[in-house]
Amino acid sequence: MRTVAQLDSMLADAIEIVFAVCGPHHNRISPEVKIRKYKTAYGKCVKRYNGGVVTCQISLADNFVQDGTDEQLMDVLLHEVLHTYPGESTGHNEAFLQRANQLNALGYSIKVRQRFPEVRSAPPNWWIVCHNCGARLPRYRKPTIDLRFYRCGKCQRSALAVEPAKPRTLK
Ligand SMILES: [Zn+2]
Numbered sequence: 185m186r187t188v189a190q191l192d193s194m195l196a197d198a199i200e201i202v203f204a205v206c207g208p209h210h211n212r213i214s215p216e217v218k219i220r221k222y223k224t225a226y227g228k229c230v231k232r233y234n235g236g237v238v239t240c241q242i243s244l245a246d247n248f249v250q251d252g253t254d255e256q257l258m259d260v261l262l263h264e265v266l267h268t269y270p271g272e273s274t275g276h277n278e279a280f281l282q283r284a285n286q287l288n289a290l291g292y293s294i295k296v297r298q299r300f301p302e303v304r305s306a307p308p309n310w311w312i313v314c315h316n317c318g319a320r321l322p323r324y325r326k327p328t329i330d331l332r333f334y335r336c337g338k339c340q341r342s343a344l345a346v347e348p349a350k351p352r353t354l355k
C-alpha cells in the first residue's frame with residue numbers, strides 16, 4: 185500500500201518533470217495529493233482563486249492509488265500537473281495537448297482519456313439483485329425505480345430487489 189508521503193514525492197517529481205520539459209508557471213500547486221473516492225476519474229486538478237492567487241489541488245482516486253502501477257500514477261499525475269497552467273481549465277485545449285506530446289516524446293503516456301483495466305472500480309453502495317437467478321447489478325446511488333415493473337435482464341423474471349452493499353473497509 186502506498187503512503188501519502190510516497191504520493192507527495194511522486195507529485196513533486198511530476199511537477200519537476202513538467203516544468204523542466206514545458207516550462208515553469210506561477211500558479212501555486214498544493215504539494216499534498218488528496219485521495220478521493222472518485223468513481224469515474226483516476227485524478228483531478230481543482231483550481232481555487234483567491235485574490236489573484238491561483239492554487240491547484242491535485243487529487244487521485246483511492247482505488248487507483250491502491251491498484252495502479254507507479255508508471256500509471258506518474259502518467260496521471262503529469263496529466264493533472266498540465267492542468268495547473270494558467271489558462272488551463274478542465275478541458276484539454278491545444279496547449280494542453282502540445283505539452284502532453286512534449287512529455288510523451290520522452291516516453292510518458294499522457295492521454296486525454298485513460299483506462300486501466302487492472303484498476304478495480306470502486307465498490308458499489310447498492311446492488312440490484314435478482315432473487316430468481318442471482319444476477320447482480322452494482323449501483324452507486326440507491327435505485328429509485330419501482331423494481332416491480334422491471335424484469336431481470338438475464339432470466340426475464342420479475343424478481344428484482346435492492347440490497348445495500350456491505351460497508352467498505354477502511355484503507
Ligand atoms: Zn484532464
Ligand SMILES: [Zn+2]
Pocket residue numbers: 314315316317318319336337338339340341
Ligand atoms: Zn434473474
